[in-house]
Every structure is written in C-alpha cells, then in structure tokens.
Amino acid sequence: MSPQEFFELSIYISFGLSIVAFLFTIIRLILGTTLADRILSLDMLVTLGIGFIAIFTLHTGFYAYLDMAIALGLVGFLATVAFARLLMHRGETNDTPAGDKLEDIEDDDTQQAKTNGGAS
Amino acid sequence: MNKIFLINVLLAFTWCAVQGSFTFINLIFGFLISSAALWLIREQFGTSKYFNRTWLIIGLIFLFLKELFLSVVRVAWLVLKPGQSYKPSFISYPLTVDSPHEITLLANLITLTPGTLSVDVSDDNKTLYIHCIDVEDVEALRKDIRDGFERKILEALR
Amino acid sequence: MLDIFLGCLLIAAAIFNLIAAIGLLRLPDVYTRMHAASKAGTFGSGLMLVTIAIHAGEINIASRALAGVAFFLLTAPISAHLLARAAYVAGIEPWSGTVRDDLKGHYKDKQGHLSSDDD
Incomplete structure (x- = not known):
C-alpha cells in the first residue's frame, strides 16, 4: 500500500469512528436524565462537528471549509454559555416532560373555550 | 516589558522595509534578528x-x-x-x-x-x-x- | 512518509473523539462526563486541525488552523467551568460515589454568590 492510499484509508476510518461518536453522543442527548447532561451533549456535538469538518476538509482538499469549522466553534461556545445561563436562572434539576405541560395548557384552553362557549 | 516587545516588532518592520518584502516569513525572520540584536545589548540596556x-x-x-x-x-x-x-x-x-x-x-x-x-x-x-x-x-x-x-x-x- | 504520519495522527484524533463520546455514555454523573467531553473532545478535534495545518503546508492555511486550535483550547475550559457551576447552583446532585464535597453549603443563594473557606 502506498502512503497516499494509506492516508485515504485513514480518512475513511476516521469518518467511521466519528460517526460512531456522533451516535453515542446522540444517545446521551436522548437519555439525558438532567438538563445539564443534554447541554453537555450539545456542546460535544459541536466539538465532534468541528472534527468532522476537519476530516472533510482533508478529504476534499478544499480549505475554505476550515473557516466554517472556526465559525462553528465560535457559535457553539456562545450557545453553551447561553444554555448555562438558562440552566442557572431556571433553577430546576428535573425535566418535567414537555408533553405534560402542553396537555395542561391545552386542557385549560379547551376548558376556558368550553366555559366561554357555555356562557355565550 | 511591553515597551521592549514593541521595539522588537518595530525593528522587525524596519527589517522588512529595508528588505523591501513584507511577507509573513520575512516578518518572522526580522523579528528573530531584532530579538538577537536586543539580546546582544542586554547588559547595557537591561533587556535581560x-x-x-x-x-x-x-x-x-x-x-x-x-x-x-x-x-x-x-x-x-x-x-x-x-x-x-x-x-x-x-x-x-x-x-x-x-x-x-x-x-x-x-x-x-x-x-x-x-x-x-x-x-x-x-x-x-x-x-x-x-x-x-x-x-x-x-x-x-x-x-x-x-x-x-x-x-x-x-x-x-x- | 509524511502521509503515513498524518494518517496515524488523524486516526488517533478520531479515537480520542470516540473515547470522549464513550465517556459521555459510561461515566456516572454530569461532572465526571464533563471531564471526558472537555479534555478528550477538545484534544481530538484540535489534533485534526493540527493535521490540516501540517497537511496544507502553506503558511496562510496553517496559521488559520493553528489559530482555530488556540481558540478551542481557550474556550473549552470556560464553557466547562460555566456549565459545572450552573449545574451545581441549579442543584444537580453529584454521583452517590462522590467521596468529598467541599462546595457543600458554600453557595449563599441561587445567583451563584460563593463564600470562601474562611467564613
């Protein structure tokens, strides 16, 4: 195997490993248990995305993608900072399932509509 | 400290101006040469x-x-x-x-x-x-x- | 020769990223997971950018890639610190196997005001 071929092969191997890493991170994003775990998984997804773009840059040889990786890093950092502030000022540890809340609101609305409808 | 660093950068730009080429490599080379010059006069001017x-x-x-x-x-x-x-x-x-x-x-x-x-x-x-x-x-x-x-x-x- | 070295570097970086992801799955609580994400993850992606810098061989691309690496090394600890602090202030319990907790009782309110050991 020539060195050139080995380099091509290593690019494909690292694509594969990155995809598995993406998968594991998404499993943690879904399992969660706390909001902080989910924020951490999103941060990790951004980091993995930067790595993926870096491999893609090597694969295509088109170095303009590098700017995209740096910009993604900037935006991802700001997103994590914003999420951390949200977590702190929200002051909740356990996620109440979003479905319950929505149903409550809907119930209230429908009940109100019904009572309104009944009144008028 | 900062003053000496600025003198170092200024000397690097002077090197580029005298050479007539403002490429990145030449700027770094000028920086190294000017820091060598500052190192030579460390006893007299207290740059050590x-x-x-x-x-x-x-x-x-x-x-x-x-x-x-x-x-x-x-x-x-x-x-x-x-x-x-x-x-x-x-x-x-x-x-x-x-x-x-x-x-x-x-x-x-x-x-x-x-x-x-x-x-x-x-x-x-x-x-x-x-x-x-x-x-x-x-x-x-x-x-x-x-x-x-x-x-x-x-x-x-x- | 250089291609073989760069290939090994790239695979090592991808393995570090994978280890970070496995750590995210396996470690018991958010504070320990943060270790895996902020160290192994940053190191893996940074190593990939270094690979680009060596592979390109041009000074303008290499400087951009290395600036990216410096940027990640600066921002990763800050986001980890913010997240750990926010998680602790919000009251997320550390893992039951945590041996020692010097932080306990030092937060005065929910705004994150922290007293030191003396008082």
Missing part, C-alpha cells in the same frame, strides 16, 4: 528580564501541552477501564495568586490538566473549587498545583 520572561512563558506553554496530553491519556484510561471504581470529589484550593487575569489563567490550566476541572472561584478571590475525577490524596494534589502551575505563573507574569 524580557528574555528571561519570554523563556518562562515558552516553558509554561510546553508544560501545558505536556500536561494536556497526560490528562487525555488518563481520562481515556478511566473511561475504558471496566467497572466504576473511581472516586470523584469537590475540593477547595486556597489561592496565592490574586489578580483576576492570573486566576483566569490558573483556572484554565487546571481544567485542561489530569483529572481536575475548576468549578468556581469564591467572591473574595481566595478559594478555587475544583472537581477531581479520581483522587486519592487531596493534600498531594494541592501541593502539585502549588509547586507546578501556580509557581510557574507567578514566575512568568510577575
């Missing part, structure tokens, strides 16, 4: 402190890269070894550095070194709280930080 400090900062950067690599290897081992036998803990660390930028630097260095992650600094800038992933001897860890990073930061920045 500038060079000492530059060496200390370069040493700090290399120490940091070495510790970063060690920390990644250690985290990898902790993740891959079977069973959950690690002992995480939050510990407090009394700071001797006191200015905000020194604390920032120390906290960032601590986060990227083996098994430690800085969580918060107290309001009066006296205590740094660290989360350790696997710690046996708390006093040894404190001593490690005090003799390693904190001493180097004090040497390089004061």
Whole structure:
C-alpha cells in the first residue's frame, strides 16, 4: 500500500469512528436524565462537528471549509454559555416532560373555550 | 516589558522595509534578528528580564501541552477501564495568586490538566473549587498545583 | 512518509473523539462526563486541525488552523467551568460515589454568590 492510499484509508476510518461518536453522543442527548447532561451533549456535538469538518476538509482538499469549522466553534461556545445561563436562572434539576405541560395548557384552553362557549 | 516587545516588532518592520518584502516569513525572520540584536545589548540596556520572561512563558506553554496530553491519556484510561471504581470529589484550593487575569489563567490550566476541572472561584478571590475525577490524596494534589502551575505563573507574569 | 504520519495522527484524533463520546455514555454523573467531553473532545478535534495545518503546508492555511486550535483550547475550559457551576447552583446532585464535597453549603443563594473557606 502506498502512503497516499494509506492516508485515504485513514480518512475513511476516521469518518467511521466519528460517526460512531456522533451516535453515542446522540444517545446521551436522548437519555439525558438532567438538563445539564443534554447541554453537555450539545456542546460535544459541536466539538465532534468541528472534527468532522476537519476530516472533510482533508478529504476534499478544499480549505475554505476550515473557516466554517472556526465559525462553528465560535457559535457553539456562545450557545453553551447561553444554555448555562438558562440552566442557572431556571433553577430546576428535573425535566418535567414537555408533553405534560402542553396537555395542561391545552386542557385549560379547551376548558376556558368550553366555559366561554357555555356562557355565550 | 511591553515597551521592549514593541521595539522588537518595530525593528522587525524596519527589517522588512529595508528588505523591501513584507511577507509573513520575512516578518518572522526580522523579528528573530531584532530579538538577537536586543539580546546582544542586554547588559547595557537591561533587556535581560524580557528574555528571561519570554523563556518562562515558552516553558509554561510546553508544560501545558505536556500536561494536556497526560490528562487525555488518563481520562481515556478511566473511561475504558471496566467497572466504576473511581472516586470523584469537590475540593477547595486556597489561592496565592490574586489578580483576576492570573486566576483566569490558573483556572484554565487546571481544567485542561489530569483529572481536575475548576468549578468556581469564591467572591473574595481566595478559594478555587475544583472537581477531581479520581483522587486519592487531596493534600498531594494541592501541593502539585502549588509547586507546578501556580509557581510557574507567578514566575512568568510577575 | 509524511502521509503515513498524518494518517496515524488523524486516526488517533478520531479515537480520542470516540473515547470522549464513550465517556459521555459510561461515566456516572454530569461532572465526571464533563471531564471526558472537555479534555478528550477538545484534544481530538484540535489534533485534526493540527493535521490540516501540517497537511496544507502553506503558511496562510496553517496559521488559520493553528489559530482555530488556540481558540478551542481557550474556550473549552470556560464553557466547562460555566456549565459545572450552573449545574451545581441549579442543584444537580453529584454521583452517590462522590467521596468529598467541599462546595457543600458554600453557595449563599441561587445567583451563584460563593463564600470562601474562611467564613
């Protein structure tokens, strides 16, 4: 195997490993248990995305993608900072399932509509 | 310190102007030549402190890269070894550095070194709280930080 | 020769990223997971950018890639610190196996005001 071929092969191997890493991170994003775990998984997804773009840059040889990786890093950092502030000022540890809340609101609305409808 | 650095940059630009080519490589070459010139006159103009400090900062950067690599290897081992036998803990660390930028630097260095992650600094800038992933001897860890990073930061920045 | 070295570097970086992701799955609580994400993850992606810098061999691309690495090394500890602090202030319990907790009781309110050891 020539060195050139080995380099091509290593690019494909690292694509594969990155995809598995993406998968594991998404499993943690879904399992969660706390909001902080989910924020951490999103941060990790951004980091993995930067790595993926870096491999893609090597694969295509088109170095303009590098700017995209740096910009993604900037935006991802700001997103994590914003999420951390949200977590702190929200002051909740356990996620109440979003479905319950929505149903409550809907119930209230429908009940109100019904009572309104009944009144008028 | 900063003045000498500015003179160094100015001399590098002068080198480029005399050479007539403002490429990046030539600018770096001019910077090296002008720092060599400043090194030659260190006895007369007192620039030796500038060079000492530059060496200390370069040493700090290399120490940091070495510790970063060690920390990644250690985290990898902790993740891959079977069973959950690690002992995480939050510990407090009394700071001797006191200015905000020194604390920032120390906290960032601590986060990227083996098994430690800085969580918060107290309001009066006296205590740094660290989360350790696997710690046996708390006093040894404190001593490690005090003799390693904190001493180097004090040497390089004061 | 250089190609073989760069290939090994790239695979090592991808393995570090994978280890970070496995750590995210396997470690018991958010504070320990943060160690894996902020160290192994940053190191892996940074190593990939270094690979680009060596592979390109041009000074303008290499300087951009190395600036990216410096940027990640600066921002990763800050986001980890913010997240750990926010998680602790919001009251997320550390893992039951945590041996020692010096932070306990030092937060005065939900705004994150922190007293030091002395008082």
